[in-house]
Amino acid sequence: MVPVGFDAPGGWSCGLAIYGAAGWGSDEKHMIKPGSSLSGFILQSCGLPAIRDAVIEPDVNLESFA
Numbered sequence: 001m002v003p004v005g006f007d008a009p010g011g012w013s014c015g016l017a018i019y020g021a022a023g024w025g026s027d028e029k030h031m032i033k034p035g036s037s038l039s040g041f042i043l044q045s046c047g048l049p050a051i052r053d054a055v056i057e058p059d060v061n062l063e064s065f066a
Contacts, residue, residue: 009040025059 006022008014011030032038
């Protein structure tokens with residue numbers, strides 16, 4: 001495993017899962033609204049350079065739209 005560092009913009013938190021995935025999250029007040037953007041999400045490594053997969057998944061309660 002290669003050591004990694006990560007950071008999040010204000011109002012967001014970040015953490016590393018047991019299986020090695022990094023994750024970012026926030027409360028509803030700081031969510032990114034459709035059509036807007038937010039910078040400051042950092043994932044860095046001191047190891048060899050590599051292309052990393054990144055998946056952005058919204059955490060949406062679909063039942064609230066019913």
